[in-house]
Amino acid sequence: MYKLFLTLRYLRKRRIAYFAIAAVTLCVAMVLIVMSVMGGWLEMVKLRARGLLGDVIVDNKAFQGFPLYEEFIDEISGWPEIVKATPLVYSYGLFQFRQTLRDGTTQVIQDGMARVVGLRLEDVCEINAFKEGLFYEKHYPGTTHLGEQQQPLIGYDLAGDPIPLKDEDGAIFGYRRPILPPAYQAALAESQAQDVVDTESAEDENARFLEELGVPPMPGVYRIVDDFGPPRMAGDPRPGLILGRDIVAKRHSDGRHERHYPRGKMVTLTLWATAGHSVDPFPIKQPFRYADDSYTGIFEIDSQYVYCDFDHLQKLLEMDEADRIDRETGQVIGKAPARCSQIQIKITQRVDGKPVDPVALCRRLEELYHSYLSDERFQLDLTERKLITRVEAMTWQESQAHIIVPVEKEKILVTILFGIISLVAVALILCILYMIVLQKTRDIGVIKSIGGSSGGVAAIFITYGAAVGIAGAVLGTILGSLVVHYINDLQDALIWFHPSLRVWDPAVYSFDTIPSEVRTVDAVCIVAVAILASTVGSVAAAWRAGTMQPVEALRYE
């Protein structure tokens, strides 16, 4: 009993112990913050790598893509391991948003480089988590597509009863209820019936006005008719384009987004068909309509990627099927097969109760693709044969190893570095406890004179070290968790104070927010190591105290 009693008393009365506790607290908090941010970053990198990919990716890392993908997909669709496979086309382009001035001319209000992805929306939504990041599809289910579309305009419900409002003089007048075109209004009602609430958008004037009218909110931004007429679809039909959210919206400090453009606004893509059949590539300018915006949380994706229909982009880039022309004679000598840049495949976890080995499956997929080189059904030219030779199948982890492995190593390195720095706390505890033992030498003699054993006296200082570790670890965990929890607010406050104080640059770390989640396993490990290190730091002092002879201790000056 005396060990615990004296330990607690020394902790309370020896104020120097507070410095040891503070040192452990800071070290624990520091390591916890570093591990949480780095670990969170690693998890986000993995999620990013996983989120927009299939379980298996077939790619040849060539800008020109590779042919025979339809035949390949048809063939593997019969395999029991394959759930779904879909081709994609990747390219680069320039996007432009324009506005029309009063004199009828237009001017560019926003432009930038874009990574253009051609995809089959329904297939991709089955293969990965792309659909979960679509804003309008979430609130207006079934309305997002990449086909030809017009712009939906909010109009007024001319058939329904007007909403009574008061003007500035207090006179009551009827205000027609604003509504969307029927398909959109029905989709909105469907999502609202399922309690889908918009927590991602910043509050704007329109939302406040609708609230004042008592009309359910209409998430997103829509253009309103100019003539107080009914809702309608307006403008020329154009293919739909899904844009990364950071292209069309501004992120506020609370994480919500404020959209700049109404849904259905025209956006022009300028592409360069370098992978096409043409000998001399030329720029292609194509108008689209802003159909939806996609949010992954990954800055470099959300600020650069735009998505359009696979077949449309393939055609624009001249990667579709075309006549094969003899360059010498100019005559058509056959058909050049269509090409894609990548195939994403979703696989099942088990077949006949046995787990599927994705790596072995990749080897089989590669073998199948390479077997097309000797397949007499296909007439391939030299370039196409080279493109197929380079086709590789890999798991999503393999395909992203070049991103994940360096981040994993960086996390380990930083954790080790901060762990070494934390050894300072151990040294501090050692010094403080040794000092306390020297100060308490007579007390040690007294305790031994009343029957305290050497082990018991040593245990007082071991317990003391452990108690310092426990107190420091608990406080450090609380401090670290609070900092991690509010880390984005802290950064926003720093940026508000001065923009140069930004510590997390989305352009550098890929994500627009700092990871702010403490993993329990990290916290438990850090707490355990802190307590162990503090206890180890007390061993030398405890040893000296324990081996001291009572008379020697009592005579100590």
Next chain:
Amino acid sequence: MGRTELRVLRDCSLSVADGEFVAVMGKSGSGKSTLLHILSALDVPQKGQVHFAGEPVFAPPVSRRLRTSITDVLSAAERRRNHLRRTQFGFVFQFYHLLPELNVLENVLIARMIDPSVLAWWSQGSAARGDATDILKRVGLSERLKHRPSELSGGECQRVAMARALVHKPKILFADEPTGNLDAEAGANIMALLAELHREGQTIVMVTHDPGIAQHADRILHLENGRLRPA
């Protein structure tokens, strides 16, 4: 203690009967305190043995280096000496040696905390607290239970030290110059307390250089040149 080995005690033989009050006198540096420390198992003799109730207190002699090593920490001999100090012996120091972080009651109570575990303390704690309060009442400090040693006079500190030495009802009370650091009045009070304890049957071994103080004992011994002789 130092690097030069001193032979302080030689051919010393002392037998103390149950209930006896023995005073050991001698000049400063004659080895009185060393004798008391060895008798009370606070120090280990290089040669010789101390018997308590017919049982040897010390293990066969070992080198000092070994004595301060882990073997000693875990040895049965040390466990026996600890047990004796905890249950059979009480020790009063000249300089009181109270723990400054503890108040009066806690300084006494600590002697009862050595044995029980934390769990056992739940059941034994209140009884021990009662014993400590009683003994402090007896030494006249019932009003000072919550005071710290720094708030007490020298005489009061020594009475707390006596209460600490007596709280576990030891067979033998060892007192090393118990009045050596006190004024005459405080010293007289302490001696009156020791005399009263002796009348109640407490065995006491006291060292002092003051003949007046030694007069309270049943038997007075002189320590000269490391040897004990009757006064």
